[in-house]
Every structure is written in structure tokens, then in C-alpha cells.
Amino acid sequence: MEPPALKNAIDFLFAEWNNKAAGFVSYGGASGARAVEQLRLNLTEVRMATVRNQVLLSMYTDFENFSVFKPESYKEESVNAMLDELIAWGGVLKTLRKTPGSIK
Numbered sequence: 001m002e003p004p005a006l007k008n009a010i011d012f013l014f015a016e017w018n019n020k021a022a023g024f025v026s027y028g029g030a031s032g033a034r035a036v037e038q039l040r041l042n043l044t045e046v047r048m049a050t051v052r053n054q055v056l057l058s059m060y061t062d063f064e065n066f067s068v069f070k071p072e073s074y075k076e077e078s079v080n081a082m083l084d085e086l087i088a089w090g091g092v093l094k095t096l097r098k099t100p101g102s103i104k
Contacts, residue, residue, distance in 0.1 A: 021089035031056035
């Protein structure tokens with residue numbers, strides 16, 4: 001479950017989120033995967049398209065002493081894949097936002 005302040009911000013800005021794309025970068029003991037699952041569901045309800053590729057960072061392997069950010073070089077590949085997908089979806093959804101009579 002996301003923090004109440006985040007949920008409130010998502011709900012308050014409902015119209016601003018419509019037909020936009022979202023990507024995720026998360027971290028934690030399980031790389032934040034469960035938090036992303038929950039947030040993905042909530043963003044879908046405000047008509048956002050969430051991209052499938054995501055960046056998962058482990059507190060065990062991507063943070064030295066659990067505090068200093070030192071990701072492995074292969075993480076760059078997942079960042080690029082997520083951003084490429086985000087850019088593609090953003091372009092498609094921009095067209096939808098400009099279409100008269102589109103869902104708002």
C-alpha cells in the first residue's frame with residue numbers, strides 16, 4: 001500500500017493524470033516489486049498507462065552497506081528499456097489527449 005500522502009496526491013490530480021504514461025523505479029528488500037504492483041493498480045484507476053518494463057533495485061546488491069547507491073552496470077539496460085517504452089507510450093497517449101471527444 002502506498003503512503004496516504006501519495007494516494008491523496010494521485011486522487012487530487014485525477015484529471016491531470018488522464019491519458020499519461022508512467023514508469024517505475026523501485027528499491028527495497030524485494031526490490032520494491034510489491035509496492036510497484038500496488039501503485040500500478042491505483043494509477044490504472046486514474047486512466048494512466050503503466051509501462052511493463054521497470055527498474056528494480058535491491059537493497060542487498062545495488063546499495064553498498066544498505067545506504068550508498070552503487071548499482072551494477074547491467075541496471076542501465078533496464079533503465080533504457082523502461083525509458084524507451086515510456087517515451088513510446090507517451091507519444092501515443094499525447095495523440096489521444098489531443099483528440100476531440102477523447103476520454104477525459
